[in-house]
Amino acid sequence: MASTYLTRTPSSTGNTKKFTISYWIKRTGLGTEQDIFHAYPGSGSRSQILFNSANQLKLDLENNTNNLITNRLFRDTSAWYHIVIVYDSDNSTSSDRLKIYVNGVRETSFATAQYPSSGSTSQINTTTQHEISSYDGAGYYFEGSMSHIHFTDGYVYDATAFGEYDANGVWKIKTSPSVTYGTNGFFILKDGNSVTDQSGNGNNFTVAGGTLTKTEDSPSNVFATLNPLDNYYASSTFSNGNNTIVTNSSNYTYNSSTLAFSSGKYYCEAKLVALDKPETIIGISSKLATSSTSIMGSDVYSQGYRSSGNSYTNNVQLSYGSSYTAGDIIGLAIDADNNKLYFHKNGTWQNSGDPTSGATGTGALSFPTDNDGVYYVTMYDIDGSGSCTWSTNFGNGYFGTTAVSSAGTNASGIGIFEYDVPTGFTALSTKGLNL
Numbered sequence: 001m002a003s004t005y006l007t008r009t010p011s012s013t014g015n016t017k018k019f020t021i022s023y024w025i026k027r028t029g030l031g032t033e034q035d036i037f038h039a040y041p042g043s044g045s046r047s048q049i050l051f052n053s054a055n056q057l058k059l060d061l062e063n064n065t066n067n068l069i070t071n072r073l074f075r076d077t078s079a080w081y082h083i084v085i086v087y088d089s090d091n092s093t094s095s096d097r098l099k100i101y102v103n104g105v106r107e108t109s110f111a112t113a114q115y116p117s118s119g120s121t122s123q124i125n126t127t128t129q130h131e132i133s134s135y136d137g138a139g140y141y142f143e144g145s146m147s148h149i150h151f152t153d154g155y156v157y158d159a160t161a162f163g164e165y166d167a168n169g170v171w172k173i174k175t176s177p178s179v180t181y182g183t184n185g186f187f188i189l190k191d192g193n194s195v196t197d198q199s200g201n202g203n204n205f206t207v208a209g210g211t212l213t214k215t216e217d218s219p220s221n222v223f224a225t226l227n228p229l230d231n232y233y234a235s236s237t238f239s240n241g242n243n244t245i246v247t248n249s250s251n252y253t254y255n256s257s258t259l260a261f262s263s264g265k266y267y268c269e270a271k272l273v274a275l276d277k278p279e280t281i282i283g284i285s286s287k288l289a290t291s292s293t294s295i296m297g298s299d300v301y302s303q304g305y306r307s308s309g310n311s312y313t314n315n316v317q318l319s320y321g322s323s324y325t326a327g328d329i330i331g332l333a334i335d336a337d338n339n340k341l342y343f344h345k346n347g348t349w350q351n352s353g354d355p356t357s358g359a360t361g362t363g364a365l366s367f368p369t370d371n372d373g374v375y376y377v378t379m380y381d382i383d384g385s386g387s388c389t390w391s392t393n394f395g396n397g398y399f400g401t402t403a404v405s406s407a408g409t410n411a412s413g414i415g416i417f418e419y420d421v422p423t424g425f426t427a428l429s430t431k432g433l434n435l
Contacts, residue, residue: 004210153182321350
């Protein structure tokens with residue numbers, strides 16, 4: 001959502017002393033101030049909910065006051081957070097006038113705690129412009145994804161109105177909560193990128209800047225991306241929800257996926273957008289990078305398909321398939337049940353591979369079971385000056401900001417891909433991992 005933001009200006013002032021805001025949010029960028037919810041009349045006081053540059057959640061809801069700043073740091077880029085904000089300045093208990101719930105649990109540890117005075121009001125729910133993911137439409141954009149944003153005008157609810165624990169003790173979304181929205185209440189971004197209000201009030205938002213892109217990633221099914229937290233040695237640049245990387249021109253190491261696997265059958269795709277150096281490689285590795293010269297393929301626990309057309313593992317190159325270059329899409333079919341790895345180039349399986357051949361492994365590269373028990377999808381620079389750009393599709397249906405041109409078949413129903421997903425394979429996502 002970087003540079004994308006939504007706006008709405010209420011036609012009348014609602015209850016400025018009592019309201020609830022609930023949203024599911026997944027971060028992709030860290031370390032900068034990013035506004036989530038903002039109301040500002042153009043002068044005087046403003047009200048806002050944001051992540052600060054220290055990755056803390058900060059609430060300024062009353063007269064430019066730093067009401068609450070969490071001690072908790074929100075740095076997990078692979079998971080969705082459910083955050084509920086309750087404002088009730090008429091509450092007789094000072095500390096209950098402003099509450100934060102994170103994944104169903106009330107937050108109680110704060111670096112700053114200044115609770116609203118009795119009967120105080122907020123700019124939220126006035127007739128000023130309200131913004132989601134921007135500061136006055138001029139920056140501080142939120143980087144990541146949002147889903148199921150609720151606002152209840154004049155009604156307070158705790159987190160259990162919008163989420164619940166499943167049988168395994170995991171906090172999950174209620175897709176159609178039973179709440180009263182009040183006059184200015186709304187419910188947007190329900191199961192997609194629609195800013196049309198689903199509360200029945202008709203309080204629709206407008207996409208005022210950027211492009212609001214639908215993603216298959218959701219609070220109930222988290223898809224793998226490339227991992228910006230595993231970037232210390234690689235120093236790559238991340239964008240497009242951490243699905244696009246531009247590699248560093250000096251470091252020859254790899255970036256890994258956020259999700260790992262030890263069993264199952266998974267499919268993903270990556271488009272080589274630019275190649276400004278001799279070679280690149282895509283594959284799997286059981287280890288995270290440990291230096292700026294970690295070489296994917298230097299041992300038996302990492303292997304891949306080089307842009308020269310060779311396979312590479314245990315520091316040995318062998319003839320494998322066709323060379324590839326910028327504009328080509330490489331598909332990976334990973335059979336972790338049989339320790340087999342297959343690659344296609346633009347839909348043609350290399351080395352006459354057949355991902356459905358099971359233990360036979362027709363045309364496959366074989367990889368051993370690692371002592372650590374897991375493998376990651378990885379992208380890597382081969383020695384030489386310059387950089388390369390990869391855009392991955394772990395199932396969201398996009399390469400960067402471009403949707404797949406014609407979605408292939410996918411029997412699992414999880415994810416959208418350019419090419420057909422082999423029978424028995426699925427996306428590398430939380431649902432895919434639990435099939």
